[in-house]
Amino acid sequence: MTVKLTERMQAWIEKMGCHLCVATPQGVPYVTLGRYARATGDDEVAFALAKDELSVIYPALSVNPWVAFGVSHQGGIRASFQFKGIGHLVKEGPLFDDIAKDAESVDTYAVLYVKVSEIYCTKPGAEAGQRLDIMAPGDVCDWEKERWKDIPRK
Amino acid sequence: MVKFTEEMIEGLRVPGKGGSLVYLCTSSLDGKPNIAAMRFVATHMDDKILIADMFLLKTKMNIKENPDVTVAICHPLEEGRWWAFKGKAVDIEYGFPRDFDWYGANATDILNEWGDWNKSEPPEEVPPDIVFPKAAQRGVVVVHVEEAYSIEPGHAGEKIL
DSSP: OOOOOOHHHHHHHHHHOEEEEEEOTTOOEEEEEEOEEEEEETTEEEEEEOHHHHHHHHHHHTTOOEEEEEEOTTHHHHSOEEEEEEEEEEOSSHHHHHHHTTOTTSOOSEEEEEEEEEEEEOOSSTTTTOBOTTSOHHHHHHHHHHHOOOOOOO | OOOOOHHHHHHSSOGGGTOOEEEEEEEOTTSOEEEEEEOOEEEETTTEEEEEEESOSHHHHHHHHOOEEEEEEEEOOTTTOOEEEEEEEEEEEBTBOTTOEETTEEHHHHHHHHTTHHHHSOOTTSOTTTSOSSOOEEEEEEEEEEEEEEOSTTTTTOBOO
């Protein structure tokens, strides 16, 4: 199934940053902030992490690559989505430099790339938990536009 | 044993009363994480966070097989609420034995006070394009907090409780 983040999803993610959730293989969850985020592809988001922010999730992430994330700040209510995927860390090289150079607010120690494979609606009510990545990308856009049109700008 | 600070008690309330939107983070038993924003939040006793079971799906499934959770402030972080609380959760649903006890929290007390949360603290501050048309509360998630750490930039991971 093709996963494609909508323009609005990408805008909220990039404007607000995200809360990143990982878990140990035994199921103990940890949360850290991904304050700088950039959609690097239709189904990929990169987060610049400072050393202390990475330290919270690294013990779990190093043995279990699943990452779930939701938009921070007002995005937690305005952008009612949960994204899940497999993450991988980059600490040097072009993929690191590309994000770190623009993440001015973060003393970037590592960049976490998450390949999104699942998108869920988290709007409270009948659509809570609705899985969106099973829909065709165009249908997801239409579905979203029927509900929300607010697209934040940087 | 932890004890919430006054700031935490103030912050862990519904947003309409000066509290916070929080993220409730859970995991399946085999380590697949889940994160969902929650509006109905309160504290109880010195070390319990309460969250309404309203429209919970994966969160509920995860808690039923794995009680380990983390609750983190989502908004507003700018007020110094850089908190993440780790603990053990149970979803006290209607139908639980009324004398059920979760680390000292009693099911009857919880459901009597927070069992009809939408009525006692209606989501008046929630935008109309987000708010649910009809409340459907099944119970109350009770998180017994065992520790807390900071998510503040520059201090992430530091123990605060």
